[in-house]
Amino acid sequence: MAYFLQQLINGLTLGAVYGLIAIGYTMVYGIIGMINFAHGEIYMIGAFVTVISCVVLGLGGSGHAIGALLIVLLVSVLITSLYGWTVERVAYRRLRNSTRLAPLISAIGMSVLLQNYVQLLQGARVKTVAPVLQGAFELMKRDDGFVVSISYLQIIIVVLTMILMAAVTLLIHRTPLGRAQRACEQDKIMAALVGINVDRTISATFVIGAALAAVAGFMVTMYYGVVDFFMGFLAGMKAFTAAVLGGVGSLPGAMLGGIIIGLIESFWAGYVNAQYKDVAVFGILILVLLVRPNGLFGRPEIEKV
Amino acid sequence: MAVRLKDAFLTALVALILALPLAGARTIDGAEGLVVEWHLIDVGVAAVLVFFGRLLLDLVSDGYGAVIAPLALIAGIAAAYLPFPSQFLKTVTVGGSFVIAVRGLFVVWRRSGQAHVGMPVFMGVTKWTKNLTLLSALFFILALVFPLTPLASRYALDVATMVLTYVMLAWGLNVTVGYAGLLDLGYAGFYALGAYSYALLAQHFGIGFWIALPIAGILSAVTAFLLGLPVLRLRGDYFAIVTLGFGEIVRLVLINWTTLTGGPNGISDVPRPTLFGLEFAREASQGHKTFNDFFGIAFDPVQRVIFLYYLILFLALLVGWFSAKLRRLPIGRAWEAFREDEIACAAIGINRWKVKLTAYSLGAAVAGFAGCFFATRQGFISPESFTFTESATMLAIVILGGIGHPLGIVLAALFVVGMPELFRDLEQYRMLAFGAGMVLIMLWRPGGMMAVRRPTVQLAEGGVQISEHA
Numbered sequence: 112m113a114y115f116l117q118q119l120i121n122g123l124t125l126g127a128v129y130g131l132i133a134i135g136y137t138m139v140y141g142i143i144g145m146i147n148f149a150h151g152e153i154y155m156i157g158a159f160v161t162v163i164s165c166v167v168l169g170l171g172g173s174g175h176a177i178g179a180l181l182i183v184l185l186v187s188v189l190i191t192s193l194y195g196w197t198v199e200r201v202a203y204r205r206l207r208n209s210t211r212l213a214p215l216i217s218a219i220g221m222s223v224l225l226q227n228y229v230q231l232l233q234g235a236r237v238k239t240v241a242p243v244l245q246g247a248f249e250l251m252k253r254d255d256g257f258v259v260s261i262s263y264l265q266i267i268i269v270v271l272t273m274i275l276m277a278a279v280t281l282l283i284h285r286t287p288l289g290r291a292q293r294a295c296e297q298d299k300i301m302a303a304l305v306g307i308n309v310d311r312t313i314s315a316t317f318v319i320g321a322a323l324a325a326v327a328g329f330m331v332t333m334y335y336g337v338v339d340f341f342m343g344f345l346a347g348m349k350a351f352t353a354a355v356l357g358g359v360g361s362l363p364g365a366m367l368g369g370i371i372i373g374l375i376e377s378f379w380a381g382y383v384n385a386q387y388k389d390v391a392v393f394g395i396l397i398l399v400l401l402v403r404p405n406g407l408f409g410r411p412e413i414e415k416v
Numbered sequence: 417m418a419v420r421l422k423d424a425f426l427t428a429l430v431a432l433i434l435a436l437p438l439a440g441a442r443t444i445d446g447a448e449g450l451v452v453e454w455h456l457i458d459v460g461v462a463a464v465l466v467f468f469g470r471l472l473l474d475l476v477s478d479g480y481g482a483v484i485a486p487l488a489l490i491a492g493i494a495a496a497y498l499p500f501p502s503q504f505l506k507t508v509t510v511g512g513s514f515v516i517a518v519r520g521l522f523v524v525w526r527r528s529g530q531a532h533v534g535m536p537v538f539m540g541v542t543k544w545t546k547n548l549t550l551l552s553a554l555f556f557i558l559a560l561v562f563p564l565t566p567l568a569s570r571y572a573l574d575v576a577t578m579v580l581t582y583v584m585l586a587w588g589l590n591v592t593v594g595y596a597g598l599l600d601l602g603y604a605g606f607y608a609l610g611a612y613s614y615a616l617l618a619q620h621f622g623i624g625f626w627i628a629l630p631i632a633g634i635l636s637a638v639t640a641f642l643l644g645l646p647v648l649r650l651r652g653d654y655f656a657i658v659t660l661g662f663g664e665i666v667r668l669v670l671i672n673w674t675t676l677t678g679g680p681n682g683i684s685d686v687p688r689p690t691l692f693g694l695e696f697a698r699e700a701s702q703g704h705k706t707f708n709d710f711f712g713i714a715f716d717p718v719q720r721v722i723f724l725y726y727l728i729l730f731l732a733l734l735v736g737w738f739s740a741k742l743r744r745l746p747i748g749r750a751w752e753a754f755r756e757d758e759i760a761c762a763a764i765g766i767n768r769w770k771v772k773l774t775a776y777s778l779g780a781a782v783a784g785f786a787g788c789f790f791a792t793r794q795g796f797i798s799p800e801s802f803t804f805t806e807s808a809t810m811l812a813i814v815i816l817g818g819i820g821h822p823l824g825i826v827l828a829a830l831f832v833v834g835m836p837e838l839f840r841d842l843e844q845y846r847m848l849a850f851g852a853g854m855v856l857i858m859l860w861r862p863g864g865m866m867a868v869r870r871p872t873v874q875l876a877e878g879g880v881q882i883s884e885h886a
Contacts, residue, residue, distance in 0.1 A: 145653070146653050146656075146657065156438070159437075159438065160437050160438070162443060162450070163437045163438070163441050163443055163452070164437065166441075166443050166449075166450045166451065166452050167441055167452055186437075190433065190434070190436075190437055193430065193433055193434060194434060197430060197434060201855070202855050202858075202859070205859055206858060206859065209858075211652050211653065212597070212599050212652060212653070212656075213858050214858075215599065215653055215656060216599075216811075216815060216854060216858050217854065217855050217858040217859065219601070219808065219811075219854065220850075220851045220852070220853070220854025220855040220858065221851065221855055222851070223805075223808060223847055223850055223851030223854065224848060224851030224852050224854075224855065225851070226847075226851075227847040227848040227850075227851060228438070228848060229438060231844060231845070231848060232438050232439050232442060232504070233438065233442060233443060234442075234443075234444070236445070238443060238450060239449070239450070240449070240450065241449060344804070348660070348661070348664070351657060352661075355654070355657075386668075386671075386672040387668070387672060389664070389668055390665050390668045390669060390672075393661035393662075393664055393665050393668075394665065396657070396658065396661050397647065397658055397661060397662070400647065400650055400654055400658060401646045401647070404649075404650055404654070
């Protein structure tokens with residue numbers, strides 16, 4: 112029971128991170144119907160900017176202000192959002208009316224490009240930053256000394272994710288930008304006719320997705336303390352799986368999908384074996400697509416001629 | 417002009433902000449954790465270069481391409497040989513110059529009225545079918561006599577063998593991606609299946625190369641069939657992601673199933689192939705003869721390299737010939753029709769699954785054959801050889817070569833595999849250029865460099881006409 116509880120807590124934390132990344136996939140897919148394959152790399156860049164600004168500000172170790180961490184988060188979000196915007200502007204915008212596969216191939220190229228760009232400039236070795244905000248609440252203690260704990264950081268991750276989720280949901284349903292996004296999702300030409308700036312709306316979608324990925328990158332850097340140029344690939348794949356599981360295009364679906372994937376990974380690693388946890392996630396992706404291609408909350412897609 | 421300047425300025429500003437943390441502040445391992453090494457001058461100069469780059473690209477679209485392209489080309493070549501304060505700036509300058517040059521040439525060529533949809537870059541419209549045939553024949557003869565020329569050092573032969581392996585793989589992948597329009601991102605998975613099935617069959621059952629070759633192909637095809645059966649009903653991009661997942665699963669299983677596959681250490685001592693039972697070795701093993709004994713010539717290790725070269729040439733040509741023939745069969749026409757419009761095909765009663773499954777399985781079978789050859793050539797295999805990068809390389813060759821064209825693929829394979837061999841010291845920039853190339857080709861020429869999207873059969877005035885350029 113104690114072990115189960117600990118895995119549950121770890122899985123929820125992991126799932127929150129996947130969910131945040133998954134929102135980027137789901138929003139972009141909803142609005143322009145493409146899989147933004149480079150999104151995992153955007154998350155990786157978010158993590159790298161976090162590490163770099165931590166080092167520049169001299170953070171790391173213990174005894175530093177929360178305020179400094181907020182600055183790091185802000186820098187990471189701003190720079191990463193700009194990356195998200197640039198990727199869309201450079202690699203996808205011109206291909207919006209092209210064949211279905213052209214933007215996907217362009218996205219794969221972008222992903223390879225960003226990975227190698229970071230590798231060349233920052234080096235291929237794993238970067239470690241000293242853990243911050245250590246300390247945890249002890250929840251229960253088993254007789255053999257196994258302690259179930261929830262760290263401050265885990266609480267922050269889950270709470271911050273929940274706040275961001277609420278904010279994005281409000282943004283989509285209550286603001287003019289959200290209305291424009293929903294309009295573009297339904298019909299871009301009609302939206303343009305009623306005076307919506309479609310290009311700007313799509314750019315905004317990419318920026319929001321990138322900002323959330325940056326937060327995820329920040330939290331992962333704080334949580335694990337290790338970053339490398341290849342981290343975006345697996346995380347991106349898992350977040351994509353989460354988005355598909357929840358139903359591509361659905362915000363609560365992405366979050367729920369993320370949590371399910373996080374829990375599966377954590378329990379698989381805890382009870383079955385750690386080596387095959389990634390295989391399990393990919394296996395689930397294939398299974399979900401077979402059994403329920405539209406995901407948990409997705410709408411069936413109608414093929415139009 | 418003011419608009420252009422403003423545009424260039426904004427681009428440079430964005431580039432400056434983007435590069436500032438990642439290129440300007442490099443984190444390196446210090447005595448106590450990470451420390452920052454500042455490269456602010458690099459970033460500043462790069463931003464200025466981006467300013468001019470953007471301006472020149474704009475001017476190219478305004479019609480000054482004929483002036484700018486040759487200048488950019490010269491600048492690029494000059495920059496490649498001039499000393500630069502840092503490697504980063506050199507890369508930005510050289511890469512940027514070539515991008516501008518290519519863009520300029522492309523725009524000039526298109527404006528001159530030469531370009532038509534579905535025409536290769538290098539040739540005129542009317543003669544191009546005939547020229548392609550000639551060019552193909554020339555390539556064939558060159559490939560055939562290459563080992564006999566003095567150019568063929570052992571190293572050159574090795575590179576040529578590698579290029580041919582990729583040609584074969586890309587021709588196989590072309591059936592899936594080019595003909596049928598199914599984006600397969602896990603092709604290296606089937607390649608790995610082929611390689612490991614031969615290595616394991618040889619290790620445990622002592623099965624030779626020639627028997628393992630068809631087994632490897634069939635195994636890959638059956639795997640593709642079983643995977644494709646449920647997955648192929650998904651929409652195109654979902655299918656692509658599932659194949660990506662499959663490729664990763666294969667690699668992860670190979671790494672983790674140590675009792676069978678040897679894990680990250682791989683399998684060594686994969687047996688070499690024989691020629692009708694003749695071995696290529698100094699000493700024959702029991703019950704065999706060596707090649708040099710049989711023909712009464714002196715032993716030379718190069719004989720085996722030459723043999724491997726002809727073996728892969730034969731296999732690649734077989735695949736090329738077979739896929740070219742398939743394209744003209746009803747199934748080939750169905751693939752092409754599917755690529756163009758799936759719903760229309762379904763509406764006229766073509767079985768979707770059958771069409772997709774055949775294309776996917778046939779592509780996988782070729783990867784299985786190629787994997788088997790790879791294992792026997794290397795003599796050692798490990799999961800390292802079958803990463804996503806490998807799948808991306810094969811896909812890049814197909815796309816660069818022009819989706820659907822066999823000769824374009826040969827040129828693309830020469831370019832993608834051969835070029836990095838020529839510029840060994842630029843090895844680390846290979847993947848960078850690769851990603852950038854993929855994006856740029858999609859932006860400027862979504863059909864690939866030698867795009868043939870013209871259907872093999874089309875309605876002409878007065879009836880059906882079959883054009884003979886498949």
